[in-house]
Amino acid sequence: MGIETDNKEIISSIRENAKLLLSENQVDVIIGYSEGTVPLSSTPIIIRKEEDVDKLIWNNLCYINLARYLAPLMPQLCDSEGNSLKIGIVAKGCVGRAVNLLAVEKQIDLDNIKMIGFNCNGIVNRSKIDLEIGEKEILDVSISGDDIIVKGHNWEKKFPYDQYINELCKVCQIKSPSATDANCIGECQELESIHDEFSDIAEFESKSADEKWAYIKDALQVCTLCYSCRQACPMCYCNLCFVDQNMPTWFGKTTQFTDIFTFHLIRAQHLAGRCVACGACSSVCPVGIDLNIITRKLEKIAKERFDYTSGLNAETIPPMMDFKMEDEEEFMLEED
Amino acid sequence: MTETVLEEKKIDEKWEPKIIAFLCNWCSYAGADLAGVSRIQYPPNIRIVRVPCSGRVNPYFIIKSLVDGWDGVVVSGCHPGDCHYISGNLVARRRFAILKELLEFFGIEPGRVNFMWASAAEGERFAVLIRKVTKIVKELGPNTKFQKEWC
C-alpha cells in the first residue's frame, strides 16, 4: 500500500478508461493532467488521439480544477461551428462537484461530458513545502511510500504525506465524483449528504474580532491582485467579473489593503454555497496566500444555514439561487 | 485625515455617524415618508438611497459604501411575503445572511451593516429602528477598517 502504489493504480485506471472512451468514440477529447516541467507542478493537457493517453498522469500535484476549462468553454474544446465536442474529463472528487454544479447552473450540458472518476488521495500543499525549503532550488519531487521526497543540489528532505497535503484534502469526504455510471466511468459514488464537523473553522470563529481582523490582514497583505485565484476557480465564470466592470469603474484596483480585502470579501460572497472546496485558489497563488480558511467558512455557511453541500448531484439548486419563506432571520433588526 | 484626528473624533461627544440607508421603493421608502408626514422624529444621520427592491441591493453596494467612508449601512425592505416583486426580499435575505456572517468572520464589527423590514404603514417602526441603528453605529465609532491611506 502507500500513496506511491495508489498513484500507480490511479494512473493505470485513468489511462485504461481514457483509451476505452476514445476507442469507442464516446468522447472526442479528454482533458487530463500531464507531467509538469518544473517540480511541484503539473500541466493540464488535451488528449485527442488514443496513442497519446500515456501522457496522462496523476501525482498529487494536479491541483488545477479541470472543470475550469469547461465554463466558459474554451475554443479548443469546440468544433468548427462552435458547438461543444464530447469531452472526457479526468475527475477527482472536487472536479466532479464542479461539473455537477456547472450543470445545475446551466453552464454545461452533462450529455457532452463524461467523467473519468478515481479516488483522489489528496493534493500536496505546494506553498507549505516551498516555505519550508526556503531559498534553495527544488530539483525533483517524488513520492515514495507515504513520504514526499524533495531533492535539490546535494540535499534531500522527506515530508510525511499526511501532514503536507492541503488542509481541505485532510477533511475531504468526496474523494471520487458524486455521479452515476451514465456520466462517469471508473470510480464514482452517489452521495446524498455528508457529515462535516468544521471544528477548524469553529476554532477561528471563537477568536475576538480584533484577532480575526489581524489574522486576515496579515494573511492577505502580500496579495498582488493578479486574480489567479479567480482564474483558477471553476465557479468563477462570469463574463465580466465585478472587478472588471468599468462603466463606471467601481472597484479599486490598487494594492492598498482596502481593495485587496474588498476583492476577497466579495469573491467569497459570490462563492457562498457554490464553492466546491477544490483548493485550486490557494494552490495557484503566486505569493502563497492560504485561502482555505475562506473556502471552509463558505462550506460551513452552506451546510449549517442551508444544509447544503455543493456539487453532490446535478439537480439540487444551490442556496443562493433559491429561497424559502421560513429562512432564518435572526440577524434582522427588531424593535426592543 | 490622520489616525490621531480619528482617535480624537472617537472620543468627541459631538461626532455624528454618517449612515447610508438603502430603502425599497414600495415599503420602506414609503414607511420613511409616513414617519416624515406623521412628524415622528428620528435621527438625521441617515441619507436615503431609494432602490426598487431590497433584492436590488448588491452586497458590493454595501461594502463600497463603507469603503467610500460611510460609518454604517442599513438596508430595509418589505416584510417577507409582502414584496412587490413577490420574492425579491427573500432572495436578498439569504444574501444578507451570508454577508453578515462573512463580515463577522473577517472581524468587521457586525453593527456596521444592518438589515430590517419596514412596511409602508410602519412609520413608527421605521423611526424606532433607525434610532436603534444610529445608536449602534455611534457606539462603534468611526469606520476605520475600510479607510484607505491618504497622505
Place this chain on the structure above:
Amino acid sequence: MDQKRLKKDQIGKLYNELVGEYDFYAPINKKGNIAFEKIENPEDIVLDYLNSKIPPKSVLFPQNEVLFEYTLDEKDVEITDRQDLEQKILIFGIRPCDAYSFELFANFFSFHGDWKDDIYLKKKENTTLIGIGCNTPKTTCFCTSVNGNPFKKDNMDVFLTDLGDTYLVEGISDKGKGMVQKLSWLSDASKDDLKKAEELAKIAEESITTKIDVDTVVKNLETCFEHPVWDEISESCIGCGSCAYLCPTCTCFDVIDETDHYNNRGRRIRIWDTCQSCLYTLETSGHNPRDTKIQRCRNRIMHKFSYYPTNYDLLGCVGCGRCVYVCPANNDLRVILDKINKIEEKEDEKVVA
C-alpha cells in the same frame, strides 16, 4: 584599484554609511517571498537568494504609483505634483537579469526619445544599482540565450561576487567607481580573489543548460501570427496575470483616479496592468479585439519576442525564468518557444489559417 573586498558581516556597516544619502532597497524575505523593499534593519537583507519572487521593477515602477494628488475648494483645484523624485535610490543585491530589464524600461519609458515619462526616467537617473552575480542559477534560468549572463556587469554601477565569506566589490560605471572609492574602509582585493571570481562566473555560466535558439523564434514569429500553434500553446493557460505581474520586463500599466468625496481630494494612480486581462484591450464600443485567451497568450509571446525586437532592437525577455516556475498551469515559456522554433519544419507546406 577598483576591486575591493567586503566582508559578509560588514553589510550593516555599508548600509549605515549609505542610508543617509540613499533610499536603500534590498531583497528581504516577506512571508516566504523574496521582494525588494526599503530596508530599515540591515539584518533583514537576504543576499543568498535564488531570485526574487517580486521583480525589482517594483522599486522604480511600483504596482501603485501616485502620479499626482489634488484638493478641491469651492472655486479652485490645487494639484500637487510628485515631490520625491530627486531622492537618490539605491538598489542593493540586484541580479544581472533584473538589472538588464531596466535597459528595456528605458526604451519603453522614453520611446526613442519622442515621448518621455518623467517620473520613471527621473527616478532611474537618481538610482544606483549594486548588483550581485548568480553563483547558482536556477534550472529555469536561460539568460545566456537572451544576451544575458549570470555575471553580466553591463547595467550595474557596482558589482558584487560572492566568494564565500567575502564579497568582491567592483566599480563598473563612473558613478559606481566613485562610490567604491568613497568607501575607503574597504580592503583591496587580492589576485586570488579575482581569479576565484572568474572561476565562479565560468561555473555559473556553464551550469545554465537551457539553450533556446531565440533568433529562430524571432524569425518564425514574423510569419506565424495566424498559425494553429497558438491554439496548442494557450491550451492549458488559465488566463491569470501572474506571469506578467512577476515579469521583470512587463511595463504595461493602467491609470485610475481615486476620489475621496468627503474630504474633497483625489489622486491619479498608475497601476500594473496585464495583457492577459480581458479588460486590457476592451474598447468603449464594447468590442474587444483580443477576446480569447488564444489571442492574449499570443500577444504576450509576440510582444516580447517580436514587437520588442522590431521597435527597440532588443529582446523583451531577460531569461530570469520567473514565469516558468510561477505559472499555475505550468505553461512553460521554454516549451512554448520550443514549439515556435519547430514551426519551421512544417512551414514548407505553408499553413494559413
